[in-house]
Amino acid sequence: MTNDLTIAKALNQALRTAMEEDSKVLLFGEDIGKLGGVFRVTDELHKDFGDHRVLDSPLAESGIVGTAIGLAMRGYRPVLEIQFDGFVFPAFDQIISQLAKVHRRTNGSVKLPITIRIPYGGGIGAVEHHSESPETFFTHIPGLRVLTPSDPQSAYSCLLSAIRSNDPVIFFEPKRRYWDKGFVDRTESPVDPWRARIVRTGSDVTVVAYGPMVKTALQAANASEYSLEVIDLQSLSPLDDRSIADSVERTGRLVIVHEAPGNLGLGAEIAARIGKSCFYTLEAPIERVTGYDIPYPPSKLEEHYLPDHDRILVAVDSAMEA
Amino acid sequence: MTNDLTIAKALNQALRTAMEEDSKVLLFGEDIGKLGGVFRVTDELHKDFGDHRVLDSPLAESGIVGTAIGLAMRGYRPVLEIQFDGFVFPAFDQIISQLAKVHRRTNGSVKLPITIRIPYGGGIGAVEHHSESPETFFTHIPGLRVLTPSDPQSAYSCLLSAIRSNDPVIFFEPKRRYWDKGFVDRTESPVDPWRARIVRTGSDVTVVAYGPMVKTALQAANASEYSLEVIDLQSLSPLDDRSIADSVERTGRLVIVHEAPGNLGLGAEIAARIGKSCFYTLEAPIERVTGYDIPYPPSKLEEHYLPDHDRILVAVDSAMEA
Amino acid sequence: MTTAPQPQNPAVQLLTPEGELVTHESYSLDLTHAQYKSLYREMVFVRRLDQEATALQRQGELGLWASSLGQEAAQVGSAFALEKNDFAFPTYREHGVAWMRGVDPMKIMEVYRGISNGGWDPLEHRCNSYTIVIGNQVLNGVGYAMGCTLDQSEDAVITYFGDGATAQGDVNEGFVFASTFDAPVVFFCQNNQWAISQPSEKFVKTPIYKRADGFGFPGVLVDGNDILAVIAVTKAALDRARSGAGPTLIEAFTYRMGAHTTSDDPTRYRHENDLQNWKLRDPIERLKVMLARNGIADRNFFDAIDIDADAWAHTLRAAVRSMGEPAPESIFDNVYADSHEALDAQRAAFLDYHEGFADSGVQS
Amino acid sequence: MTTAPQPQNPAVQLLTPEGELVTHESYSLDLTHAQYKSLYREMVFVRRLDQEATALQRQGELGLWASSLGQEAAQVGSAFALEKNDFAFPTYREHGVAWMRGVDPMKIMEVYRGISNGGWDPLEHRCNSYTIVIGNQVLNGVGYAMGCTLDQSEDAVITYFGDGATAQGDVNEGFVFASTFDAPVVFFCQNNQWAISQPSEKFVKTPIYKRADGFGFPGVLVDGNDILAVIAVTKAALDRARSGAGPTLIEAFTYRMGAHTTSDDPTRYRHENDLQNWKLRDPIERLKVMLARNGIADRNFFDAIDIDADAWAHTLRAAVRSMGEPAPESIFDNVYADSHEALDAQRAAFLDYHEGFADSGVQS
């Protein structure tokens, strides 16, 4: 069965599927019930599954994650919604001290199959704290997995995999792409969320992106005079650097794109790994096209902060001219 | 005036100096009064400066940082103690959402000259949450500065600079080196905390370390058959990559050492920057010697987790043999 | 869905919804006629500001707006009670407070237009930037108050938060720190019945003001739509704070008459009825009736204010529409207070890059 | 420094410090003689465990120890009140609770020896791993209790924390969530008067149990050194929880007779006097006098238990000393539940590396 769905709707469908296939899956978060979440990703689910499967939480993120851990110990598979990227930090302690460590601490006795959905990234003209890209903080934490889809199909497949995973998964949703449409195959899983996927093949430069920047990278590829291979990471942790290396072995050049500040952004890790594994085949320095090392700016200025296809093209040119 | 001091005592002296030179400097944290802190870094200061300069706080880290922000708005220069590395996370939200952003948000009107002292790192045989190296989380946040000393002299100079800085500074203290002794020149500042310093010159391989690993790197340098140049970063943010690059331009080889997990550890950023800036002079892939991507293990196993001089030597050999 | 809840315990009231002055055993307020009239004027302007901003948002001139409609008495009244040197820590909704602290409304507009994240200088107005992360400002305010004590000054602090915010750890830690240090702070909770789509009675099983007791300081419930009671109660709490007796929690029972923000759609979760009930308790109407009934003001006065407000709103609208935009490279400003070479280098590269596009004629 | 504080309001007591049985208007307890005797035995063993561990730490066999000395009645009594399927969420100090949940003390030793961060299987014993980050376990316990409700089971939860912990955001958020969802959880606060060097009266301006009221559920103060009162009060709270009526906060007023941990030096911050006062209120002595006075047990019984405990402690000591160490590569175990190639690769490289040293004869 295929359908033309928005990312938001694909996520909604994935939640529905997960709830249908496992009665232990429950949704928990602020305003996710009647309101359907501020982005309506949980639309209709409260109505269809009821109070015991879709729970509105008090306004306290540490509380949401902290109690979800207890729910998981009791056998539930909570899928949490954090309303915006900038509001996950009150829960950071529970995430790093408990969520990420309990399975290891208990020698495998206690599993915490918890998914934390977080709409993230900029570009929607929002006020402060509503446009952050905090993936570094979670990718650096052992014990967590981190996924982020880029289109409706990966949204559907990644979210289902996240919920089915027996490990805690931080699931970043590219909020400014929520309304992008695409086909979704729901009968099987045509996408392996844990692997990077080549979303456009090319021979001159490998461009690695994830989440909202995949579309931007594809735009750049369309506009470039060079042949760009665009890779969508999907999984930020574990990082599928082998797929990147395979591509770089062919192209000899790498450009990495993300919205988060460059300093210790994910691009740093990718550059470090590929710089080592492809040391003898890299023909140019690895380029990073990222947010600057500043707090996310007020919305009227966000376009100057966010990587766009021009900045990617300039980086591609640098790589080609090196 | 020079003295043979431990790092803990050098820090204590720096606090005393700062409190003497500016009556707005005050200390705030758990058990820092009569007890003098669990590591005695604030020893005697409560007695000598009184209740209004050395304040024991309730047991709540978000509260400590959150109220310190208000104190700074009122003109104070709070120096906070977080008891152990693993207990800074309840304060993470106040740090990232307020501490790091207020100066920018207020267009420079409000300065937050707050120093957060955090004993960090492993090697002391402690229970869980007492051996973490969380520097990535803070180094990735624009608006913060991050310092970590490696010996008594840098401890003294760095802490004074942190307190005198008009920006918030996260100050990581290498707890397992607290009792290491060395000379401290307190009359002037022989060390610029914001620059990396070459603590041993060499010509074959540049070894970059910081905090507790500087000593380990020096041990490796002593044991190596090659000539190692050892760099102590001191400042993790901003990162003085130019000094590293200068060294690598001479040696052609780089090994980075830290305790934190490798994945998105500081080594990633250093490797990414040097991989780019020294692309044409690097003679071998950049090596990282780091903690593994696992939660810090129980203490009986920590020696297997922590980089030691053998692991550094193996990395040096790899770099030389590449 | 339920009908509009009433505070379970009698709230302090000095002015009934019908505009009658009543007495209270513990609280009273003695204002001049001029002051009563000025309070009315302030509330009308604050409401007009809110209306105008809502309209500007619809027209695309603002990115978002959080309406203060219905909460004018709680905001204007509590801020009126402050001394000049006191310090206010608002959330994102306290336009009435910012107004009373002398903040230029254009600076508020800057924040919701996306030109600045802060707008005004908090130290100049002794009114903090709006805080969006729920609860953060409570601890910041308590810290500021601790500083007032250390300074042995008589300054006090008021920190605002909503009913929803009472769930946050930071708010409760604020109670602990304030209690421990006898900080001169007033915790001013506007219980406007809603946290976005969540009715407050769902998460708050006991009246909010009762929370204070267990932290070792008093709590007071006040009719938040009665500006006189709000002033009296807030003044008393500030006096207490100044005297060194420590914090007070005030629960101002009010109602969010608008949507949560312009992005919100309250029809998904609340009945129109609730709103109608609360319209009968409108804080501005109430004071107006009192002024008229007691012959303090007449129709000419009210009309003149409306005309003033209209004119003012007109100017505001025009000013917002023609607001300039900061230079792109200003995104690098003020990230650090001390010099920062690495960021200077990023700014320089940024300028070079845009220079490049300008030269080549490419649109960036 | 002050003399040992007394609870300001009368705490529930069924057994006086002098070992007299007294009645209480709301609480009573009916135990068999065998049960009384077994409670005594459990407390003696828990104390012995604590002594032994303290000694082992001094001898370098443990990395650290957090003593439960003086808190045996609070811990053994509250855990005694649990049903088999109830779930306990301890801090790092509840050795008496772990003991009562059937956790092998060797597993506790593993944690403090640095061999494991968790020791036992929490699901098997329905007793969570020790939680070190202050307050975290309170939310985890509340969540588990919410699950009990969703399951429509009669299971209940008890979650432990100290007086110091009441300042933490997580603990207060735990109160909010429990109240909102009527979660079947008992908040059991051992007010042992100290949070490391901080006397509880410094940060807690009003008795802790009173905190509950403002969150919408009852709080009870109990003499934490009176095991009978602890059992009665905890049982009542658990029953209430099971019935769907929601949480209860119990403040068990007790005293930390030892140092905070073996790393601590209490002479820096407290008078020896305080301790002496509290020795008169020793929880074990109190029950012993009651047993003797009422002819429930005699000297032979007490002596036999001491001999048993000695023998047991001897075995424990030997076992700890000869405890094996996990394989180095086990540090990679159980980081993830599902397969994880990247980490498998790290483990393989780790093994290769050590293999290399083994081959070359180099000591790693």
Ligand SMILES: Cc1ncc(C[n+]2csc(CCOP(=O)(O)OP(=O)(O)O)c2C)c(N)n1
């Ligand atoms: C930490 C955090 N979580 C979530 C949000 C999103 N959010 C913004 S306002 C709001 C509701 C606030 O309700 P209340 O405290 O009652 O204040 P009100 O909006 O009614 O004035 C929420 C959930 C936020 N801003 N910060």
Ligand SMILES: Cc1ncc(C[n+]2csc(CCOP(=O)(O)OP(=O)(O)O)c2C)c(N)n1
């Ligand atoms: C979040 C956090 N901050 C600080 C610490 C360090 N610490 C360990 S125990 C303790 C005092 C706890 O006091 P209390 O809650 O009264 O429990 P008690 O030790 O008396 O049983 C502190 C500050 C910690 N473990 N976690």
Ligand SMILES: [Mg+2]
């Ligand atoms: Mg509200």
Ligand SMILES: [Mg+2]
């Ligand atoms: Mg205690």
